[in-house]
Amino acid sequence: MKIYKFLSLLFTAILLFSVSSCRNNDDDDLQDTTPGKLQVKFENGFNNLGQIVLGQTIQTSSNGQKHQFSTLKYIISNITLIDENGGEFKYHYNDPDKGAFIVDQSDADASGVVYLNLTEIAKGNYKKIKFGLGISPQAYLLGQSGQGEFWQTAKTEGMAWSWAAGYIFTKLEGKYGASATNTKFMNHAGNMGDPNANGTPNLYREITLDLPTTARVSKDVTPSVHILADLNQYLSGQTPLTLDTANNMAMGSSVHLVNVTENVSKMFKVDHVHND
Numbered sequence: 646m647k648i649y650k651f652l653s654l655l656f657t658a659i660l661l662f663s664v665s666s667c668r669n670n671d672d673d674d675l676q677d678t679t680p681g682k683l684q685v686k687f688e689n690g691f692n693n694l695g696q697i698v699l700g701q702t703i704q705t706s707s708n709g710q711k712h713q714f715s716t717l718k719y720i721i722s723n724i725t726l727i728d729e730n731g732g733e734f735k736y737h738y739n740d741p742d743k744g745a746f747i748v749d750q751s752d753a754d755a756s757g758v759v760y761l762n763l764t765e766i767a768k769g770n771y772k773k774i775k776f777g778l779g780i781s782p783q784a785y786l787l788g789q790s791g792q793g794e795f796w797q798t799a800k801t802e803g804m805a806w807s808w809a810a811g812y813i814f815t816k817l818e819g820k821y822g823a824s825a826t827n828t829k830f831m832n833h834a835g836n837m838g839d840p841n842a843n844g845t846p847n848l849y850r851e852i853t854l855d856l857p858t859t860a861r862v863s864k865d866v867t868p869s870v871h872i873l874a875d876l877n878q879y880l881s882g883q884t885p886l887t888l889d890t891a892n893n894m895a896m897g898s899s900v901h902l903v904n905v906t907e908n909v910s911k912m913f914k915v916d917h918v919h920n921d
C-alpha cells in the first residue's frame with residue numbers, strides 16, 4: 646500500500662512536471678515576439694509583353710496608340726500588413742522620412758524587380774498588404790521640416806515640385822504615336838499642396854491586395870511579397886486614354902491626371918509570396 650501510494654505520487658509528479666514543461670515550451674514560442682523583416686518587390690511590366698525596358702518596350706493601347714516609357718517612377722508609402730485576425734501592422738504610417746519609397750524602373754535589376762526592404766516588422770502571419778500611391782494629405786500637413794529627408798530625396802529624384810505644389814506621386818514620361826513612337830509625353834500626377842485647403846482633387850490612393858500565400862514574418866523568416874504592376878492600365882485601364890497635344894505635357898491634378906491615377910491605382914497585384 647505504501648509503495649503503491651509512493652509510486653502514484655511519483656507518477657503524478659512526473660506527469661505534472663512534463664505537462665508544465667510542455668506548456669513552458671509553447672509559451673516560449675508564442676512569447677518570442679522578436680520582430681522580423683519583410684521585402685516588397687515591385688515588377689513593372691505590360692502583362693502581355695513582360696517586363697518594361699525603358700526606352701525600348703513598345704506597347705499598343707486599347708485605343709490603338711503606340712507608346713513607350715523613358716521614365717517610370719511612383720511613390721509608395723504607408724505600407725500596412727493585415728494579419729489573419731484582421732489586425733493591422735502599420736509601417737511608419739504618415740512618416741515619409743521612414744515609411745515612403747520611390748519605385749524607379751531605372752533601379753530595376755536584371756529580372757526587372759525594384760526592391761523595398763522593411764525592418765522591424767511585428768512577428769505575424771499576414772494575409773493582405775495595403776499601401777498608399779503617393780503621399781497622404783495628412784503626411785503632407787507635417788510640413789517640409791516634418792519630412793525633410795524624404796522631401797530632399799524626392800527633389801533629387803525629380804519626384805517633387807516646389808513645397809507649395811508638393812510631391813509628384815506618379816511620373817510617366819516617354820514617346821507615343823500612331824504608327825511610330827515619335828512624340829514626347831510627360832504625365833506627372835500629384836496633389837497640388839493640401840487638396841482640402843486648395844479645393845483640388847486628392848490623388849492619394851490606398852490599395853489593398855490579397856496575398857496568395859500567408860507571409861509568415863518572424864526573426865527566422867523574411868518573406869518577400871512579389872507585386873506585379875501592369876502598366877497597360879495607364880492608357881488601357883478603367884478609363885481608356887489617348888495621348889494628344891492637350892494632355893501630353895500634363896502636370897498636377899487635371900482631369901486627365903485624375904484618370905491616369907485612377908487607372909494606375911488598379912494595376913497592382915501580388916503574384917506570389919516567398920517565405921524563406
Ligand SMILES: [Cu+2]
Pocket residue numbers: 686871917919
Ligand atoms: Cu518573386
